[in-house]
Amino acid sequence: MKSTMQEVPMTVSSILRHVATNHTVRQVITYSVNGSARYATYGDLEERCARLANALRRVGVVGDDRVATMLWNNQEHLEAYAAVPAMGAVLHTLNIRLSPAQLQFIANHAEDKVIIVDGSLVPLLAAVLPGLATVRVVFVTGDGDTSPLDGHGVTVMRYHDALAAESPVFSWVDPDERSAAGMCYTSGTTGDPKGVVYSHRSVFLHSMAACTGNALAIAEADRVLPVVPMFHASAWGLPYASLMAGADLLMPDRYLQAAPLADMIQQHRPTKAGAVPTIWNDLLQYGIANPGVDLSSIDLVACGGAPVPQSLIEGFADRFGVQIIQAWGMTETSPLAAVGRPPAGISPTKELSYRKRQGRAICGVEMRLIDEDGLPVPRDDKSVGELEVRGPWVTGSYYRLEDAERFRDGWLRTGDVGHISPDGYLTLTDRSKDVIKSGGEWISSVELENWIMSHPDVAEAAVVAMPDPRWQETALAVVVPAPGRKVSADTLHKWCLETCPEEIPHWWIPKNWTFVEQVPRTSVGKFDKKMLRAQHEQGELLVVSKN
Template identity: 40%
Template sequence: MGGYDQTLRPFLWRAERLHPGQEVVSRTHEGIVRNTYAEFGDRTRQLANALEDVGVGDGDRVATFCWNHHRHAEVYFAAPNIGGQLHTINPLLPAEHVQYIVENAQDKVLLVDQSLLEPLEAAYDEEAFASVEQFVVMSSSLPETSLEPVTDYESFIDEYDSEYDWPELDEDTPAGMCYTSGTTGKPKGVEYTQKMLWSHTMASLTPQGLGIEETDVIMPVVPMFHVNAWGLPFSTTAAGAKHVYPGPSPDPADLVSLIEDEGVTMTAGVPTVWLGVLEYVENHGADLSSLERIIIGGSAAPESLIKKYDDLGVEVVHAWGMTEMSPLGTVAHLKADLEDLSPEEQYAKQAKQGLIVPGLEFRVVDDDGEEVPWNGDDFGELWIRGPWVTDSYFKRPDANEADFEGSWLKTGDVVTVDEDGYIQIVDRAKDVIKSGGEWISSVELENKLMAHDAVSEATVVGVPHEKWQERPVAFVVPTDDAEMDEAEFHEEIESFVAEDYPNWWTPDAVVHIDEVPKTATGKFDKKVLREEYADEDLLGDD
């Protein structure tokens, strides 16, 4: 016999009843806002009543165009638990992508932060937004806006009762939606069912996942508009832990202040965020004594970053996932039988993407469709399947055929697996550099370059070469105190890379830039650099 349907509703129910006084803290444009779980639950039910009253029913999508804060978290639980679908939209996407996403998803209600009104108004198109029947500005008063019909959030929920009779939902009911960033074409929609989000939450709570406990204070810096902030609003609530939301466009000073003032024990975000925080701490000092671990994902965490935080008493936990996976796939915990390794060997394990999370299966497939051995050398494309991994894209049969093989998601990541089962991403299939019949990992080169004291950020791309097919070119952002010119720096980089890699891996050119371009989710955007330097002879006459 089967059990009761696996849905999100019991997570909020449990948090309210077992931990009613636990806090949900937000940094907002109106200041710091504090609610208890009891108050959070009441406000969520008020929102549920309001959404239902404007016509949101089974399958209707409630879109958010928002940063990380308590009101956004209330939508996380209200929209899916009334039978609707939470649809988080990335506000950093180009206007034409936002238009495509809203029209493709047919959103019924759209909630927007006050600070994001301008980009949403710029993206507004009457035809693309025809499905939207109500705009709600996430504030306590209504600012001037051209959107209509529109109201502010507090007025939207204020007149409604805090009692709400949640419907009993089937676990296969769509509960969430997020679109990929669309760097290689139109964004692709990924739907999450109640069961997928429930399963992902339970896996996240395990020690082999993120190991969240009720004593934790969790600050998701990873945006709530991107893959549900890696599921942290759900898993933090399920654990009964304290939420801390950093609000609109937090800078390193904001993040450090919240860590100090709220006693944050765990936080999460992309490497560039933590490089910025580290630089702030080194220049200004900070009390990070409460902080136990940082979950880093989105792109590879440089080993040098892991070491520097370790010196501060903070563990960096490397994780990997995808929008298609809700997103958690691997976490680089150190296995018990490896605790006797030297510090350097442990750092090397931590710098990999890690061990598969319980509940998922994977295989690594070469160009001939054969599985590669777990030896840390042979590589292939990573395929994954499991209860929180999607098996199709929303309204995109063309993409389905290319990216799925039965129940398997073909991730597009080229990886190796070592003898201990640690997965390491060598590159994205589209970014790996093929030189003289051999492969060069741009990711490994980037991590090595960013370990240099004179490098703030670095990315590596393959440039066409008449003899070798492709050669690596490094784009680096020097630190403020770097004094070498480009020629001296190139020589220095050659020697530095040669410490760990063969000569033919050494970049043929080193270009100084002011900033590495980023995608809408904070990842390095190599496509921009390829386009910008397409007409330049980066390799000279070589």
């Protein structure tokens, strides 16, 4: 039996029309040098989007041509977010933290035709441009020197001049909702980067999901600060969700250090903000050093991209009165898949035990845990398996790439390992490639790291597998002491034995310790454990063994 409902596609164009029609006076604020700011209302934004779309048409962008960005979080990036899909083209956000070789691979693989680049990133693009096979036009925002881009047979234009020359009216396209709206490449530690192609449908649904009460509950009255880069999993979808809700957007541009972030929060009073733990930890340290810092405008700090240390959650609550909510997702999941709000009616004493978890699935996303034999694992908060996810905003393949082992019966194999509680809360204990299997049992590096990092003399701690003659593998703790502090293997080992909570069995506690100045990180800022294992294998780490 057919329904009588209208066939109306869910599109980025409909989000843009909605915000420009209903939330005309709300605005995007871009933080700028010396604490100044630029403002544009969403009414203005739509006109600027129309100018951008006309400028892109003029330089030959048609159909599903890819328009890439190398931009910070700012108004111009938001214009590209809205205009490129709403004109029917495909937005490709390039991760400016990748190596030139990776950027070349990605831009060529996606066949980018146009790149919009921030003036400050012209030198980076200049290093990449000679190897780009399909790029025909570059738009440069701001006023920087564009001459390094000359001489490669590519037309270089000033973004603002190009827009000024165009009409502020454009007839937005409503394509089939399953057609591509945007793409983003993930860069694992092995192999070439892999492309995920978002559809208009997935962007629309993900935005709605972000606005629901169990997720981020974004509403018009919010002012949303996406610190997480817009080239990193669509800044967790915050820009599109904020447009859908008509919420103000506060954009940090390139000012991602604690001091300017604290200044922008105090000046512009965002109500919701999203960033990786490192950023929030920097702000916490900054707040400790500068006791007047007031972040109280924020009523929801979303934190993800890496496990959130308990000490950070407690520090934020104690120092700023601000609650951190973990969220879990990945480029492949748009990214929001789970949000860690504690369950309704939980007693305050039990709340922290929920805040430490990665969260509960948003309705639309289904999760399951699968063991090494491909069998489902019970949701008993103990049994460990690889997380697999399914849903309309979860990828089912990679762009022009066969990678069958990442998928099972239509589910995405996330490569994350953990357990799920009977009330649906996911706790991740490891990346599957980083798991430590000791005497046939799994050791959770994440829980150990979390605990070791709660020691006052420890700044960072990574726990990786090292070979063990008796147990096959055992845990090696790689520790960065807190600035100006000294700490020894003896002290930490003894402290762990004496203080660690019951979730951490004593046999997990590392007997092998090494101290470093910094933990190597991947291009997306996570601990590079593959590198650590390689360093250990090659004898580059000085290991102290307790026994």
